[in-house]
Amino acid sequence: MRLSRFFLPILKENPKEAEIVSHRLMLRAGMLRQEAAGIYAWLPLGHRVLKKIEQIVREEQNRAGAIELLMPTLQLADLWRESGRYDAYGPEMLRISDRHKRELLYGPTNEEMITEIFRAYVKSYKSLPLNLYHIQWKFRDEQRPRFGVMRGREFLMKDAYSFDVDEAAARKSYNRMFVAYLRTFARMGLKAIPMRAETGPIGGDLSHEFIVLAETGESGVYCDRDVLSLPVPDETVDYDGDLTPIIKQWTSVYAATEDVHDAVRYESEVPEANRLHTRGIEVGQIFYFGTKYSDSMKANVAGPDGTDAPIHGGSYGVGVSRLVGAIIEACHDDNGIIWPEEVAPFRVAILNLKQGDAATDAACEQLYKELAAKGVDVLYDDTDQRAGAKFATADLIGIPWQVLVGPKGLADGKIELKRRSDGSRENIALAETVARLAP
């Protein structure tokens, strides 16, 4: 992408309405624009990151055997009356009346709808296990939306729903999602720690939140530092195999949000030098809720003995749009965002330090075309800004690799390669640049 043809409205001033660094940087980097309280337009740079995160979530859901579908944003109120949650949900549910005065709502989550779909088609235990997910916009009418995409009203969520014949099978489905989440967040460059959690309005008796540690997080967390160095399963993990050793390893080390923190256990189990009390951002939560929805909504399947019984369910959420903010909270410095490579809007930026100089323009053009031909996401800053402004923009928007091309280096056949994460710079031959940056 040529920057001269892109739409990247960088803000020079720090926006006053932004209370936390991720919101401030998303506005400054031209990623986001507020359209109403808690409702945002994703400008092109922000949209690219959102799509990369969505795709990682999708790939790891698929790898774990979940099947993608897509439910609509609007739902019938009657569906929620069946489960009893229509009245229970309170003012966070956006209730809507259509032209025929039918009661609709903007879905804040989809347990009811997926249960309705399931019961319409699945009649036998032979079709189980089944895990269906979608990645769709949701709405929760927060009393006080704030912190940009971290607590918005219209937000993008991945929500998966598992259906199993009994609790033992359901716990296997739960474990598959637990492992998929470890992989998902690790691929984004995050350390997300699973922590035992309360189940809240979803219900059930087993739940983990996945928490990214950050000083600006919404909840206090207590953990054993050892949890930070536990290994994340690689892509060869066998989701049909026994995942309990992985789950045990991750759940045996103390880690809890303040809601469920057990000070006595913490102090007895965690050596003082290992105790870490900080704050965290929830980026995902998984639930096993047994027959809560299948009882009320009559989602039964015939078991091996021919008797109908309610299925055992779980649901599994990832805050896709929230993750954009969470990653920035975890990955930034005074100059701007430092994207982990897998979620970067562009992997490489080419900075033409003397736009209009024939040799520099030609070298940049050639690099740009060759990198693009190799499938590298590359942003070519071909604007007539001065070099200093180009450096500042590339740092602000956090491109992992910056190729600095100017007449002085080119005279020796060199460019300068800057790595955003540590600021290191290296002179390399122009001719070697593509091989170095193409994956």
Place this chain on the structure above:
Amino acid sequence: MRLSRFFLPILKENPKEAEIVSHRLMLRAGMLRQEAAGIYAWLPLGHRVLKKIEQIVREEQNRAGAIELLMPTLQLADLWRESGRYDAYGPEMLRISDRHKRELLYGPTNEEMITEIFRAYVKSYKSLPLNLYHIQWKFRDEQRPRFGVMRGREFLMKDAYSFDVDEAAARKSYNRMFVAYLRTFARMGLKAIPMRAETGPIGGDLSHEFIVLAETGESGVYCDRDVLSLPVPDETVDYDGDLTPIIKQWTSVYAATEDVHDAVRYESEVPEANRLHTRGIEVGQIFYFGTKYSDSMKANVAGPDGTDAPIHGGSYGVGVSRLVGAIIEACHDDNGIIWPEEVAPFRVAILNLKQGDAATDAACEQLYKELAAKGVDVLYDDTDQRAGAKFATADLIGIPWQVLVGPKGLADGKIELKRRSDGSRENIALAETVARLAP
């Protein structure tokens, strides 16, 4: 994907509520489930097709220089009061009040919001031309939703918005989208004919609808048969070059919907043998509306002489979810859907004709793994259904290539390759199958 692990709820009976073939086939093939009038869940098979169509639309928008962003589904009513369309839009607009009694609406289109974004950031003609698009769910509260995804209420649309300094530049932007649309629909295996159209509530004085010919279409069309054989520009088309010869070629042959049909011109220009009066489905529409929104919403840029002037705009819609239905209307037979390869949910189906037979299972497994490793979208029917049911399912869901694997053929080292589009069958060596089907 192994069918035994997929979620494909085939219906054996013809659903009574479906009035047209695409709706009937989408329900029967387990692609779609109605959640409320005109509001659908896209089941896994339908979702795969929707995503393929979306991706073709995206690639062709990008190729034509449009930049993707993503606007939210909900909008502030006040934004539409600025343009004067809040009251004008009538009962098709879904109006919503949030917990603080702020007036919102579910966006039926985005001229107002994109103009608001544009005017916030763009101040100079130097930033033009600019074309911003998104692919997002919209809502129009149809009085009588029907025909499945063809006239739903919640629907997926690609809408692009161009901004130019004057009418001449705006017409170039219009032409770029015109050509992009020719390519987009052709890649989906459709013949979509651009026809001069009325502008309706979007406004302006220049518009074309892109119409797929189908007997079940919602509007009558008149055209010269020659339009069916006009060449579609290939991917080397230069969007920075002069596109007017392409536009002239396509607009000089008579083609019009009944709304704007000119019987006198038709009869004088089109030789009787070439006259085609049939019906059509609108799959896209493009508009040039000049300063309609920039006047009312004060979207001005400074021109070369330093004077502010309102920008000249256009908007360009593609009905992404509607296209799924339109393609089925154009591509089906008595046995089911016949997907064009580029939009097929899977390119290849492997039909194990004797599940449980060790040699057949092994041959199927190997084919499945090798095709998947080559990146082919393959559905492996590994269920214990009898062969006849597997044939019927593969035909119903319209997979372009069916690999029939049974003990009899395998004894000679052969499989049977069936092509869905013409029903032709061919015996080929098992060892050659992957090379034949991998692109």
